[in-house]
Amino acid sequence: NAGVMQNPRHLVRRRGQEARLRCSPMKGHSHVYWYRQLPEEGLKFMVYLQKENIIDESGMPKERFSAEFPKEGPSILRIQQVVRGDSAAYFCASSPDVERGYTFGSGTRLTVV
Amino acid sequence: DQQVKQNSPSLSVQEGRISILNCDYTNSMFDYFLWYKKYPAEGPTFLISISSIKDKNEDGRFTVFLNKSAKHLSLHIVPSQPGDSAVYFCAAAYNNNDMRFGAGTRLTVKP
Numbered sequence: 697n698a699g700v701m702q703n704p705r706h707l708v709r710r711r712g713q714e715a716r717l718r719c720s721p722m723k724g725h726s727h728v729y730w731y732r733q734l735p736e737e738g739l740k741f742m743v744y745l746q747k748e749n750i751i752d753e754s755g756m757p758k759e760r761f762s763a764e765f766p767k768e769g770p771s772i773l774r775i776q777q778v779v780r781g782d783s784a785a786y787f788c789a790s791s792p793d794v795e796r797g798y799t800f801g802s803g804t805r806l807t808v809v
Numbered sequence: 810d811q812q813v814k815q816n817s818p819s820l821s822v823q824e825g826r827i828s829i830l831n832c833d834y835t836n837s838m839f840d841y842f843l844w845y846k847k848y849p850a851e852g853p854t855f856l857i858s859i860s861s862i863k864d865k866n867e868d869g870r871f872t873v874f875l876n877k878s879a880k881h882l883s884l885h886i887v888p889s890q891p892g893d894s895a896v897y898f899c900a901a902a903y904n905n906n907d908m909r910f911g912a913g914t915r916l917t918v919k920p
Contacts (some may be wrong), residue, residue: 700852702852729907729908731910737912738815738898738910738911738912738913739853739898739910739913740910741907741908741909741910744907751907752907787852787853797843797845797855797858798855798908799855800845800852800853800854801852802850803851803852
């Protein structure tokens with residue numbers, strides 16, 4: 697039973713390009729969460745999804761960012777027209793329910809050059 | 810919105826002594842609280858949690874205390890070990906919803 701799998705581990709994009717971050721939750725987990733950690737800062741909530749539904753996207757920037765969790769396949773966090781300020785570590789977590797806590801992936805470190 | 814605050818960015822303690830990490834929250838709707846531990850280049854790992862109906866939960870060397878009237882919780886590690894050196898995040902949730910994290914406290918345990 698593999699943990700939460702995120703890929704790629706490291707992603708380098710030039711300004712203006714698109715970044716796609718993938719997250720496969722743990723088997724049996726239907727709740728997926730994306731968090732962003734900026735340098736020297738804590739984890740900032742971005743979006744909470746269940747299969748084919750966005751439950752809470754209050755932490756996601758209104759422009760350029762989107763997330764999906766399709767019926768089949770991994771959850772995708774998509775950042776269009778990346779800027780230097782998007783450089784951060786992006787963590788995905790999954791849970792069967794909050795009382796058992798989330799299981800986090802190892803993160804994707806995005807660097808925009 | 811800083812609903813969960815960890816006001817100490819770092820803490821240094823001697824091996825064998827007690828480490829106390831503090832966390833404050835502002836949203837009285839939170840009913841579940843968790844602590845996560847994070848090593849560099851890894852995702853956070855769940856450490857211990859507490860429901861709002863309790864004021865204490867213990868697991869080995871780790872104990873979490875909750876003071877609802879003060880909207881404050883703390884994590885006690887005793888005795889502290891060098892392997893405990895990591896960043897500790899406090900998190901809070903309500904109604905089985907997504908969690909909000911604090912900014913983290915970097916704990917260093919010196920041998």
